[in-house]
Amino acid sequence: MITELADWVSDPANWQGPDGVPARVLEHLGYVGLGLVLAAVIAVPVGLFVGHTGRGGVLLVGSGNAIRALPTLGLVTFLFLVFTDSLVAAIVGLVVLAIPPILAGTYAGIQAVDRDVVDAAEGMGMRGWQRLWRIEVPISLPLVLGGVRNAVLQLVATAAVAAYVGLDGLGRYLIDGLANLDYGAVVAGAIVTALLAVTLDLLLAGAQRVVLPKGVRLATGTGPSAAAEPTREVTA
């Protein structure tokens, strides 16, 4: 296995062209980015609304749990039979699986805002929208990004699984390698996929620290890490 891996990695043909690692990484990032943007466009406003008004929280948490139990491979194969197009099926699947963590993060973030702070803002004459944008959103941003972090892990994993129904990206090495008994490609692809996930997670962890409002940092005195650590809940 180790020699096959070394052979595969040292073959320059695997590092260039449309089947090369850089091209596959970019494809994979493209799917993750597209899935993330579409999921955020849906999940962030809903999470803000539910968190701000407090209406529908139970429904939101419940449906998030149900989606968490959905088997990724089942969802992706089902969607492929519905749409008969691997790209459309994969993107829909990615969005469906990325929505719950973003929704949960946004909702939890808004809920976690100290009521006294909101009251103070109201006392200063801020209206609903102003309170949302200038108080609740900045304070909840680290938790929202925590949800995004979970979503990104879910997306990287699901995009790899979706190679089974024909999606490009890093999953190709895994699925095609298994089909052709090319274990060098399989293990190398698995390592690159793992590295991609770890790198993205580190970048987002850094972003979480950066966006923490200075006031919150000073108020909690514990530094950003305590607030920024997301609850892990990935299922792919």
Next chain:
Amino acid sequence: MTFLDELGRFLGSENVREQLGRNLLEHCYLALLPLVLGVVLAIGAGWLGRGRRRMRGALFVVGNVLYTIPSLALFLVIPGIIGTKITSSVNVVLALTIYTTALLVRPVLDALDNVPAHVVASATALGYRPARRFLAVELPLAVPVLAAGVRVASVSNISLVSVGALIGTGGLGVLFTDGFQRTYFAPIVVGIVLTVLLALVVDVLLVALRRVLTPWDRTAPTRAEVTAA
């Protein structure tokens, strides 16, 4: 032919029903064995890391990185490291054990560190030695938090086992590859429904188990439980 006819024909076959039973059993085994192993390992890590800041930090970092690795990738990296056959179900069991442990390390350590100092001191004064004190006093008090983590891990494991079908292990995931290869909705829908039902049933059982294990705490659901729900 409507979908319901298709479903009726699929489930009408005795062979299919027998096969479904086998898949379901295998799925339980592949998802729940790692759950048990992971709980044991996380408790062991808790024993090692409690009260030691640097060990704690190291355990968190390792847990976090391992948890980040996508399932299909981890299933396929493991044989490269330990030399198992690439299609062996050992890879799936090991990968899910890693995820379960990684997920539980933080809650277990947090819960152990939150056991009130006076409780530990009372136990010590009563003559409990460290090992017995850990098992009989500190660990039971950590159960509510541990149980919340175990519920998340069980749902996640049950959902992840299906991915193993891509490397050739059994379980309900076989229904998805089968349905895909034959362009046949029935097995895929049955597989999804059975997976979600299994996750639900196991979750209910875990809640019941938690209640049995924490007789002093039967009034209201704990904060940890509410956040996990």
